[in-house]
Amino acid sequence: MSDLIYLDNNATTRVADEVVTTMTPFYREHYGNPHAIHSLGRRSHDAVEAARADLAALLDCDASEVIFTSCGTEGNAIVIRGLIDRHPERRKVVSTTVEHPSVLTLLRALERAHVIELELVPVDREGVIDMQRMNDAIDDDTLLVSVMLAQNETGVLHPVARIAELAHASGALVHVDAVQATGKVPVSQRELGADFLTISGHKFHAPKGIGALTIRRGIALQPLWYGGGQELGMRSGTEAVPSIVGFAAAARAAVAALPHYDRVRALRDRLETEIRARVDDTSVNGATQPRLGNTASIAFHDSRADEIVRALDAEGICVSAGAACHSGSVEPSSTMKAMGKPLREAMGVVRFSLSRYTTSEEIDRTVAVVSDVVQRANTAR
Ligand code: PLP
Numbered sequence: 001m002s003d004l005i006y007l008d009n010n011a012t013t014r015v016a017d018e019v020v021t022t023m024t025p026f027y028r029e030h031y032g033n034p035h036a037i038h039s040l041g042r043r044s045h046d047a048v049e050a051a052r053a054d055l056a057a058l059l060d061c062d063a064s065e066v067i068f069t070s071c072g073t074e075g076n077a078i079v080i081r082g083l084i085d086r087h088p089e090r091r092k093v094v095s096t097t098v099e100h101p102s103v104l105t106l107l108r109a110l111e112r113a114h115v116i117e118l119e120l121v122p123v124d125r126e127g128v129i130d131m132q133r134m135n136d137a138i139d140d141d142t143l144l145v146s147v148m149l150a151q152n153e154t155g156v157l158h159p160v161a162r163i164a165e166l167a168h169a170s171g172a173l174v175h176v177d178a179v180q181a182t183g184k185v186p187v188s189q190r191e192l193g194a195d196f197l198t199i200s201g202h203k204f205h206a207p208k209g210i211g212a213l214t215i216r217r218g219i220a221l222q223p224l225w226y227g228g229g230q231e232l233g234m235r236s237g238t239e240a241v242p243s244i245v246g247f248a249a250a251a252r253a254a255v256a257a258l259p260h261y262d263r264v265r266a267l268r269d270r271l272e273t274e275i276r277a278r279v280d281d282t283s284v285n286g287a288t289q290p291r292l293g294n295t296a297s298i299a300f301h302d303s304r305a306d307e308i309v310r311a312l313d314a315e316g317i318c319v320s321a322g323a324a325c326h327s328g329s330v331e332p333s334s335t336m337k338a339m340g341k342p343l344r345e346a347m348g349v350v351r352f353s354l355s356r357y358t359t360s361e362e363i364d365r366t367v368a369v370v371s372d373v374v375q376r377a378n379t380a381r
Contacts, residue, residue, distance in 0.1 A: 005317045005362045009203075010152055010180060010295060010353035015246070016205040022249040023207070026242035034239050035228065044241045051248030055212050058251040059178075059197060060188035065214045067231035068244055072179035073102035075198035075213035076146075078234060079175045080106055082221030083144055083196075084116060090143035092117045094172070096129055096158075097338035098151050103177060104334075107146070117141070125340050127156035127286045135166055142172040149192070150181035153322055153335045153351055154286035155295030157185065164193030173219065179203055179211075183254035184261065184292045189214050201243070205355070206250035210243035257356050264354050265293030267363050271352060272296050278371040283345065285336075294355065297322065299341070300348035300374055306330055308350050311373040317366055322349030 006014065026047065032040030034048045049063070056063040069075045080093070080103070095107055097120045104120075111118040119137040122130050129147075138145060145167040150157050164174040176194040178187045183204030189197050195216045202208040215221065215234070227236030275298060276282050285297035300308060305321035312319055322333040332346030341349075352366070 003316055005366060007352045007354060007358070007362075007366065008318045008320050009355040009358075010155075010351065011320055012202045012208060013205045013355055014357065015207050016250060016253055018253065019206055019246045019249045023242040023246040026245050030241070034241060035230070044239075047245050048239055048241060051244045054248035054251045058182070058187070058255055059199070059212075059214055060186075060190050061197075061214050062217065065189070065217055067213050067215065067234050068239060068247075069198075069211040069213050069231075069235055070209050070240070071202075071211045072100070072177065072198050072200035075200070075211050076100075076102045076175075076177055077106060078213055078221065078224055079196040079198065079215075080110070080144065080146065081224055082234070083173065083175075084110065085222035086220060087143050090141055090172075092119065092139065092142045093144045093146065094119050094121065094134070094137045094142055094167075095146045096121050096123060096148070098123050098127060098335050099146065099148055100152055100177060100179070101334075103146055103148070116143075123339055126289050127151055127154045127335075127339055128289060129158055129163075131159070131162070134163060138166050138170050138172055140170055142167070142170055144173050144175055146175040146177070148177040148180065149187065150178075150184065150292050150295075151286070151335065152180045153295075153333060153349075154297045154339075155180075155292030155353075156286040157181070157290045157292065160192045160194070168193065181292065183250075183258075184264075184294055186258060189216070195219055201247040201250060204250055204254045206247040207243050210240060210247045212247070260356070261293050264356060264358065267358055267360060268294055268296050268352075268354055271354075271363050271367060272298065274367040275370055278367065279374050285339070285341075285349065294353055294358075296352040296354075298350055298352065299345040300350065302344050303348040303374060303377060304330065305348050305350050307377055308348070308370075308373060311377065312366075312369060315369045315373070317369055320351045320353075322346065322351060 030043045032044045034045040052063045110116045173195040175196040179200045182199045197214040201210040281301040309321045336346035
């Protein structure tokens with residue numbers, strides 16, 4: 001197990017040891033309900049509020065603007081559905097063609113049900129949002145502009161602050177899906193101009209099943225469900241205290257690690273350069289753009305990504321394929337389609353995503369195995 005090379009950190013991350021250590025007493029000793037008035041309850045309550053302050057520090061907002069959720073998908077749904085239910089007077093939502101399915105499939109379903117009018121702004125071959133089209137799309141009927149900060153497959157960073165300015169000038173609100181960016185670049189609610197910001201713990205070494213959403217003070221949403229009124233009434237249900245304290249520990253570690261993220265970027269750059277030097281007919285998606293330092297989206301032209309992923313897995317290396325298998329046939333990812341990538345490139349896109357735990361030796365071994373695996377696959381053809 002220790003020989004495993006894990007380069008699929010955009011899918012999920014290993015829970016950091018210090019996070020597990022912080023969580024454990026909240027299962028065994030401090031298990032009170034944070035809303036109980038006895039001392040055990042108060043202990044949990046204080047831990048949740050301290051965690052909220054840590055998340056606010058990570059996201060550069062006020063602690064009163066942070067609510068805990070179960071994941072990024074839930075945070076995205078709370079904003080999109082909650083805002084639409086609250087404001088029937090404006091019908092239009094503007095987003096992009098490369099959003100995560102938790103945004104894109106929800107918006108498309110709402111459009112099909114005639115609840116919203118949807119405009120998806122396209123990107124170019126490098127994943128860059130067409131800002132002229134964005135400008136044209138946002139109008140006086142626009143309720144919400146929903147845009148991700150970092151694209152999960154390519155790592156490309158979007159000009160969210162500029163988009164927020166355009167949106168606010170038309171009286172629209174701005175939702176930023178920062179799930180993939182958090183822990184990899186500084187994320188500031190204030191500087192981005194975000195009215196809502198979604199993050200998820202399992203992308204930066206907290207457990208799965210915990211996330212957060214920021215709601216800028218003064219903005220009201222319709223809750224998706226009702227109950228005990230926890231989390232500003234937006235997310236009723238007893239708080240997942242152990243996960244919340246673990247999430248906060250991961251947030252503190254992410255803040256401390258960010259200044260050293262250049263090390264991860266240098267490893268990623270070396271991985272890309274060396275693979276490109278050894279394997280013919282490869283390209284790197286989004287390479288010309290500002291992007292996350294941990295993500296390498298490499299297209300092996302005329303190869304099949306799923307075959308490469310399986311061959312690497314057999315050698316103890318975990319990565320992911322852009323192309324996915326649906327009902328027996330392999331399809332390029334919707335992101336690669338949205339970027340207008342030709343099929344011979346899109347079918348061979350492999351994503352390598354590093355973490356702060358990735359070592360130089362792991363990159364060396366990955367480069368060697370990748371060149372071997374791809375060359376073998378190509379000669380077998
Ligand atoms: N948004 C982005 C950009 C993501 O990459 C993901 C997960 O991959 C999500 C949202 C969904 O997050 P979660 O898995 O916590 O629901």
